[in-house]
Amino acid sequence: MTRVTSFLGENWTLLSPALFGFVGIYFLLPQGRRSRPLPGALLGAAALLLAGWLLVAAVGPLPESILFYAFAGLAILGGGLMISQKNPVHAALSFALIVLASCGIFLLNAAPFLMAATIIVYAGAIVVTFLFVIMLAQQAGISEADQRSREQFLASLAGFVLIGGLLCVLHRTYQNNDLDSAMATLRQVADANTPAEIKEIMGDPKKMGDPKKIRRLAMMEELKKQLPQEHTEIDNLEGDWARMDVPALTSRARRLLSSHVRVGSLVPTEKHLSKNSGVAPNDPDAWKTTSSGALTERLPARNVAALGKSLFSDYLIPVELAGMLLLVATIGAIAIAGRRQEALR
Amino acid sequence: MTPVGLQSYLVLGAILFGLGAIGFLARRNLILMFLSAEMMVQGVAVNLLAFSRFRGNLGGQVLTLFMITVAACEAAIALALILMLYRRRKSLDVSLWQELREPDQDAVIDEEPLPLPPMEEPSPRLTPAGPAPQKREEEVSHV
Numbered sequence: 001m002t003r004v005t006s007f008l009g010e011n012w013t014l015l016s017p018a019l020f021g022f023v024g025i026y027f028l029l030p031q032g033r034r035s036r037p038l039p040g041a042l043l044g045a046a047a048l049l050l051a052g053w054l055l056v057a058a059v060g061p062l063p064e065s066i067l068f069y070a071f072a073g074l075a076i077l078g079g080g081l082m083i084s085q086k087n088p089v090h091a092a093l094s095f096a097l098i099v100l101a102s103c104g105i106f107l108l109n110a111a112p113f114l115m116a117a118t119i120i121v122y123a124g125a126i127v128v129t130f131l132f133v134i135m136l137a138q139q140a141g142i143s144e145a146d147q148r149s150r151e152q153f154l155a156s157l158a159g160f161v162l163i164g165g166l167l168c169v170l171h172r173t174y175q176n177n178d179l180d181s182a183m184a185t186l187r188q189v190a191d192a193n194t195p196a197e198i199k200e201i202m203g204d205p206k207k208m209g210d211p212k213k214i215r216r217l218a219m220m221e222e223l224k225k226q227l228p229q230e231h232t233e234i235d236n237l238e239g240d241w242a243r244m245d246v247p248a249l250t251s252r253a254r255r256l257l258s259s260h261v262r263v264g265s266l267v268p269t270e271k272h273l274s275k276n277s278g279v280a281p282n283d284p285d286a287w288k289t290t291s292s293g294a295l296t297e298r299l300p301a302r303n304v305a306a307l308g309k310s311l312f313s314d315y316l317i318p319v320e321l322a323g324m325l326l327l328v329a330t331i332g333a334i335a336i337a338g339r340r341q342e343a344l345r
Numbered sequence: 346m347t348p349v350g351l352q353s354y355l356v357l358g359a360i361l362f363g364l365g366a367i368g369f370l371a372r373r374n375l376i377l378m379f380l381s382a383e384m385m386v387q388g389v390a391v392n393l394l395a396f397s398r399f400r401g402n403l404g405g406q407v408l409t410l411f412m413i414t415v416a417a418c419e420a421a422i423a424l425a426l427i428l429m430l431y432r433r434r435k436s437l438d439v440s441l442w443q444e445l446r447e448p449d450q451d452a453v454i455d456e457e458p459l460p461l462p463p464m465e466e467p468s469p470r471l472t473p474a475g476p477a478p479q480k481r482e483e484e485v486s487h488v
Binding site: 025029032034062064065068072075076079080082083088091092095098099102105106108109110111113114117118121122125126129130133134136137138143144145146147148149150151152154155156158159160162163166167170171173174277278279280299300303306307310311314315318322325326328329330332333334336337 | 406
């Protein structure tokens, strides 16, 4: 019980938007005579704004973050609208909104080809086919099934327990700013050449009370806490720093950086992996080239050419199988839907 | 000041996935259930592309491309099935197919009546005032 309360006390900032969203969606879902869309919409908007405020507080007003929050807000708004609409035509149009907003997210993630493909396939083909089927099936107007939900309380509870759990896990996994800044410093050390540069980065070990030096010692403690298996290596790093042995220091920093790649991830360490799709996940060289702590863009700029190279080298058999699957699905759809004519005769 | 990190994209993917799950569980229209499943697929695609960018490997983009392919196949088959189910029952309500449930489950019966459709306002009627106009021969013949 105490563990539950302490968990709630630690994560209430994450869980409160999920709670607002849960109550909002519960009210928004169509439920016959008891539908209350207005408080549901207000609570949903509160959840969206609260979550946005929590996230925006952490990052600055860069163009990327503004675009991200605009597209993400649109996508989530479209999701809420889609599952709460009584009219299926409006729901299909809200789905088109979700697709367009997530295409903006795809573009932010350096995937212009997939953005175009998604717009053409989803918004162009699938949504239009859906609208066609809806028009065919619902000529009499909104049916009874659209005015009621099935177990709306349990369904929204299950969904938001899932969302809350995922948020907490993601927060716990990725909220490691201390480790990231320590790794950024290590990258600078790995690129350094002279004792003066090391002194610039980590402070002078002989000078007492140097604020830079105190901060770096705290960084070493943080590293020891995060990478317990590299304890001796970090101690040796401290010794090299005290002796100002630059070659030993840089090589040790490189080794620590490559060990960071292996921490907590399912990276096959020995196996040879293809480099046709970009950096191999177990390639330690990939992490040495970065000099600042900021995100490094390593995806090729020529997206379509690189995607084609990857598709026709690493993924050749899946491409053939996908073509086969499309053919089989076409034949299957015709076989299933075209049976009525036989029955009529 | 840091740019948007991997975590924000993963959060967006998780929220889209969860909303899709709610829609799939709660809605009773077959087409809406299928659209909710597609929304969950979109959440997964956002995740994959974010990983692809932050790891510098195109594998995530290739996987998303295959996902779009499979989603298109799935949409074709699912719409054909939905059309066939609609022809059998003349409705898209999944609850009409609840004889497929497990033998120890209770049937879902709607007890609450639906809200009445909104009353249409009667169109206004004008009371005739004064004598009716006389119709001339040629006017009537022209009509």
